[in-house]
Amino acid sequence: MRFIKMQAQGNDFIILDDATLPYHLDLSSYIKRICDRHFGIGADGLVVLSYLTKYDAEMRIFNADGSEAEMCGSALRCVTTFLKESSKESIFKIKTKAGIKTGYSLDEVTAKVNIGKVKFKRENPITICDYTGYYVSAGNPHLVIFTEDTAIIDALGKRISTDPIFKNGVNVEFVKIISPKEVEVRVWERGVGETLACGTGASAVQFVGKEQNLLKGSLLLHFPGGDLKTNIQNNYIFLTGRTEKVFLGEYFK
Secondary structure (H helix, E strand, O other): OEEEEEEEOOEEEEEEEHHHOOOOOOHHHHHHHHHOOOOOOOOOEEEEEEOOOOOOEEEEEEEOOOOEEOOOHHHHHHHHHHHHOOOOOOEEEEEEOOEEEEEEEOOOOEEEEEEEOOEEOOOOOEEEOOEEEEEEEOOOEEEEEEOOOHHHHHHHHHHHHOOOOOOOOOEEEEEEEEEOOEEEEEEEEOOOEEEOOOHHHHHHHHHHHHHOOOOOOOEEEEEOOEEEEEEEEOOEEEEEEEOEEEEEEEOOO
16 A cells, blocks of 8 residues: 655645545454554554545545544645645635645645634533643634643643543643744644644644733744644634645555
8 A cells, every 4th residue: 555654844744545445444443553653654654545535635534543534734734745746726615523624835845824713612611630721622622721831731732631521532732932923832642642743733822812812813833743834814713834745655565
């Protein structure tokens, strides 16, 4: 099975065509094996692309534990760059479980995507583990916690992400504000663990920061894996950042 591996600020993905998947495959077990960093290729997630659609592509994203996610901003940017390689177009419509998303290829390595509208999932804020968090949807669930010490992720990331209060788990962003236009972020992704970046997480931070009058205008986000930029236009959040094709390969198991 041939595949391409791509990364966006260290958030890495195995991308393949659904036509190459073996028939009657136990997909969850397969994803766990292929994403394993010691016995497989190694990745935060697996992206399955289908072209049997009226859009440029359909994207399904799976976490490293085999669970399926509704959306992924980093994967969406990688797919946008990937589609550009075989197209004269620069704007792509991509179907996801969270709806139709638009990707813009700005150059060979930079992609901008319209994440859509982020919204609060229920009454906020939530107090959990003695911290205040804001529970929102960016196509997938996020809890945004503003703190002076993002290192609390080491003790609280998994604990909060898997708390029973969140029926299907939650991605957790620990955010330190540098200025109203700049933040540092560490993120714990459900089904994966701590990742080096998160595109929908960046969008969640932008939305919550604006709604709480903590952040203003376009935002620069520093993740451990690199920087992302977000901005809001007519309540839609746009995410911009570099992507990279790491390697092409063939998986035999």
